[in-house]
Amino acid sequence: MAKQDGILIAGGGPVGVLTGLYLARHGIPVTVFDKAPKPPEDHRAATLQPSTLDLFDELGLTGPILEQGFKSPHFQWRDRVTHEIVAEFDYGRLSSVSNHPYVIQLEQHKTVNITLAAANAHPDFVLHRPVEVLAVRQDADGAECDVQHEDGRVETFRGRYLIGCDGGRSIVRKTIGSSFDGFTWPERFNIVSTPVDLGALLGFRLRNYCSHPERWVSLMKVPGEDGKGLWRCVFPAKTEESDEEVMSDGWIAARFEECLGVTPEVVHRNMYNVHQRVAGSFRNGRIVLAGDAAHVNNPIGGMGMNSGFQDGITLARKLIDIWKGADADALLDRYDRQRRLTAIEYVQAQSIANKRLLEEKDPEVRRQRLDDLRRTCEDPVKHLEFVKRGSLVAMWEKSEQIE
Numbered sequence: 001m002a003k004q005d006g007i008l009i010a011g012g013g014p015v016g017v018l019t020g021l022y023l024a025r026h027g028i029p030v031t032v033f034d035k036a037p038k039p040p041e042d043h044r045a046a047t048l049q050p051s052t053l054d055l056f057d058e059l060g061l062t063g064p065i066l067e068q069g070f071k072s073p074h075f076q077w078r079d080r081v082t083h084e085i086v087a088e089f090d091y092g093r094l095s096s097v098s099n100h101p102y103v104i105q106l107e108q109h110k111t112v113n114i115t116l117a118a119a120n121a122h123p124d125f126v127l128h129r130p131v132e133v134l135a136v137r138q139d140a141d142g143a144e145c146d147v148q149h150e151d152g153r154v155e156t157f158r159g160r161y162l163i164g165c166d167g168g169r170s171i172v173r174k175t176i177g178s179s180f181d182g183f184t185w186p187e188r189f190n191i192v193s194t195p196v197d198l199g200a201l202l203g204f205r206l207r208n209y210c211s212h213p214e215r216w217v218s219l220m221k222v223p224g225e226d227g228k229g230l231w232r233c234v235f236p237a238k239t240e241e242s243d244e245e246v247m248s249d250g251w252i253a254a255r256f257e258e259c260l261g262v263t264p265e266v267v268h269r270n271m272y273n274v275h276q277r278v279a280g281s282f283r284n285g286r287i288v289l290a291g292d293a294a295h296v297n298n299p300i301g302g303m304g305m306n307s308g309f310q311d312g313i314t315l316a317r318k319l320i321d322i323w324k325g326a327d328a329d330a331l332l333d334r335y336d337r338q339r340r341l342t343a344i345e346y347v348q349a350q351s352i353a354n355k356r357l358l359e360e361k362d363p364e365v366r367r368q369r370l371d372d373l374r375r376t377c378e379d380p381v382k383h384l385e386f387v388k389r390g391s392l393v394a395m396w397e398k399s400e401q402i403e
């Protein structure tokens with residue numbers, strides 16, 4: 001067994017690497033294990049919220065992120081039935097509460113690679129990949145994990161604490177016996193990308209949501225591999241449509257045509273199931289959960305990965321205090337209270353509300369909700385509240401207040 005007096009992290013996705021970087025920067029040895037040979041480059045989170053950029057300042061990550069990403073202060077909400085722009089929200093109004101009153105549009109794997117480059121510069125940060133965590137356990141003095149290397153060799157590592165950042169299907173969460181309460185939406189989402197500049201063509205901002213009772217669409221721009229820009233569109237698939245049909249050229253062309261009136265070249269497509277779930281507990285003794293291992297949500301609003309970053313930094317700060325002698329039980333219990341409650345009250349509630357607004361079927365309810373959104377946008381106080389919530393600035397403030 002490799003003897004260690006540090007922290008073990010199962011999962012080197014965005015949250016695991018960020019948490020590891022934060023700990024290593026504070027002199028705590030971390031060993032991260034990831035079963036994938038490299039960060040997946042398929043289409044996942046693409047939005048870095050102002051609250052995240054503020055937290056990243058401390059780690060020196062914001063500079064490279066600003067260099068590689070697209071800055072977007074606005075997002076637009078349209079009604080695809082009437083073709084109106086219902087509301088255009090301005091993150092610029094966050095300038096009194098955030099150093100970054102805009103989002104950055106950047107593909108998830110690029111954010112991970114920037115974080116990883118910073119982490120690899122620290123001698124206290126070690127990432128083993130591709131190495132799969134097979135089992136975790138704990139005793140009164142520490143936590144252990146059995147990992148399997150590519151050649152089949154199984155090795156055991158030991159640390160003082162273990163963090164499960166191993167995503168939605170977390171084996172760490174299952175091992176500590178935590179429930180994963182919530183539900184799975186019946187429809188799947190198909191994320192499709194095109195290099196055709198839909199913004200220039202159709203007057204979109206870099207982030208947009210177009211509501212429709214049957215066929216809504218969300219659109220955003222990311223830099224793409226050449227930095228010139230790719231438009232990512234999310235189309236919901238009906239339950240009766242087969243996977244094969246939804247991934248076909250014909251289905252995608254039909255969605256572009258009816259939603260946007262164009263049939264652009266398509267360069268990527270990626271269909272997935274969407275869940276709303278929160279772990280019953282984020283902590284069991286010396287084993288703690290963060291990121292998608294603790295909570296998953298639909299992508300409308302770009303909140304999942306960003307809230308995971310908040311988990312990682314909240315937890316890392318507590319572990320640093322524990323290293324200095326603070327009461328571990330008190331701090332880790334507070335972590336559970338802070339992050340579980342806010343995951344439910346902010347990310348779950350807002351992402352569900354966003355999806356329901358996009359897809360509302362009852363014409364009268366739909367009209368009322370879109371009118372409410374318009375009025376929120378027109379009222380300076382409500383506008384600020386709305387963008388504080390959407391940007392997760394309010395979530396961070398609330399989480400920090402919870403004792």
Ligand SMILES: Cc1cc2nc3c(=O)[nH]c(=O)nc-3n(C[C@H](O)[C@H](O)[C@H](O)COP(=O)(O)OP(=O)(O)OC[C@H]3O[C@@H](n4cnc5c(N)ncnc54)[C@H](O)[C@@H]3O)c2cc1C
Pocket residue numbers: 010011012013014015016033034035036043044045046047108131132133134165166167168170171191272290291292293299302303304305306308
């Ligand atoms: C297909 C897909 C599409 C998505 N699309 C969007 C989107 O459009 N917008 C949006 O906002 N969010 C999206 N998300 C969510 C977003 O990607 C997550 O919120 C974010 O990745 C969470 O980061 P994480 O580090 O907590 O977990 P993950 O990114 O899931 O990272 C977990 C890591 O753990 C590793 N791992 C898992 N099990 C083990 C094990 N046993 N041993 C070792 N390593 C292990 C994995 O290889 C992975 O690298 C999407 C997620 C998926 C899966």
